[in-house]
Amino acid sequence: MRRRPVLWGLAALALLFLLGPILLMVPVAFSSGDTIEFPPPGLSTRWFEQALDYQPFLDALRTSLLVAGGATLLALLIGVPATLVIQRYRFPGRKAIETLFLSPVIVPELVLGFALFQQLMVTLRITALGALLIGHTVLLLPYAVRVTGASLAMSDPALEEAARGLGAGPVRAFFRITLPVMTPGIVAASVLSLLTSFNNVPLSLLLTGPGMSTLPVEMLRYVEFSFDPVVAAVSTLLLGITVVVALVTERLVGFNKVFSQ
């Protein structure tokens, strides 16, 4: 602190800037008042009760969890084998395929969402839930490929050969060696994918239909016409869940591992 006061001062400011609004939200969620105001006139848990009683939020939460879980699973099922092929084999068009898997990151999400909306929901008449699942899978694929790819790239390609030489067939070499070596990468990719999907708004906004909405979209709709602290209560709950997920991930694989990849 004493050595570089300017640096530390800037860091503290940045932290305050990032965390400030979030920290202000928590007391508002516990307000006993009827509107969003700071400081709150008194403390109560009534907005939490109301949030948990509000059926559209509960439905949206179920959809969000379903979509996040399903899309993460699908993205890993497609992304992990794709990563293996991209990392381990040299073939013509390899670079092109890699670029293809990473491209959703470059395309603006609203554009991606609109394209999928047109194709999936208008042309193919797929349901909102189906469209959400497909859309989020596309959104998450780059994470699955990138993060697992990084963990694979760091491992020695001779590992599988060593296993084969020691008598393991290709399948056993994969399950005993390659997969365990990739596990931290897969866990990291899952966490990142779950959170990315769960928090997504732009894509979901275009792919949700009547009676089918994700939690962030539903929250957005709610604040459009309402000023009570219900959304603050939901946000506080989500914050709590995120912190728990982060702590569990830290315990499982270590944060430096997740974010150095």
Added chain:
Amino acid sequence: MTPVVQLKAVTREFAGTAAVREVDLTVTRGQFVALLGPSGCGKTTTLRMIAGYLQPTSGTILLEGRDATRLPPERRNIGMVFQSYALFPHMTVAKNVAFGLQMRKVPAAQIRTRVHEALDLVGLAHLADRRPQQLSGGQQQRVALARAIAARPAVLLLDEPLSNLDARLRVQMRQELLRIQRETGITAILVTHDQEEALELADSMVILDRGRVVQQGHPREVFRAPRTRFVAEFLGYENFLDLPGRGRITIRPEHVDVVEHDAAPPAGGESVTGTVAAVRFRGTDCVVTVDVGGQNVLATTTNDSLRAGSPVRLFLPLDRAISLTGTDSVPGDGGQGTPSLQHQQESPA
């Protein structure tokens, strides 16, 4: 006795270019063979074909008498030590060593004793529960060796196993490797580009040049009688001379006598005249570079009165000169008859 490994006219091409050409190789039980040659000559490619990681373009590979050319690695009964060691990072040392035994369905109780035996052999029994990342380079090397031999494979394959170790450890591990090979009697093929390593370890040396075997035999034999200039140069010979009536010879600098330029040619050898081009003082003696009609010849002498420009006569005792009878197989090899000595200043091994 059936050879443990036999290669018959094995060729491997990459995109139409042969990395290994028509290689014949026979390794008998208990033999320690070194594949030696400069970078890119096809050593690793040959070893990987024996292990089954690469398929030959043509030719046959026999392992213990059976055609193994198309067998996958897991059915070849080989043990390989990789240059990077390739230890499984998510397993302990003991689990690494046990892996090959598990794959071969050895009963659990037996696995435990054999893992212990293998680790004992390399002197690492006390580190059985460590992870590979917690070991030094030399220790990892030993674990890799223990893992490769624990399942008692027919042949142990080593691809430059010592190249990642520092110089002192490398010399020490050479002795270890030799002891372990002698104690287990395992058949081994070692790939190296370090001729000293090959001379010290192997009882048969195979020298490769651009994918071809150019000479093989006992290291001492090959060292005493290199057939071609390529082999001689690779083994550290520096002087190459074309003598009328004797063809091309090579001779060590310490065997060349520097005599007065007007001295009578002594019997029992050839003599040539030339001019001193450079003198390098080494303390007890000097290394002089003598220009003999455009060819540079190195000689050691205790005569410290020689200066650049001095005319001298060189005496080459016949019993020390080695005739290079073979020609380097592939045309276009480094300047026939023009010795490239100027950049090879260290004395031969």
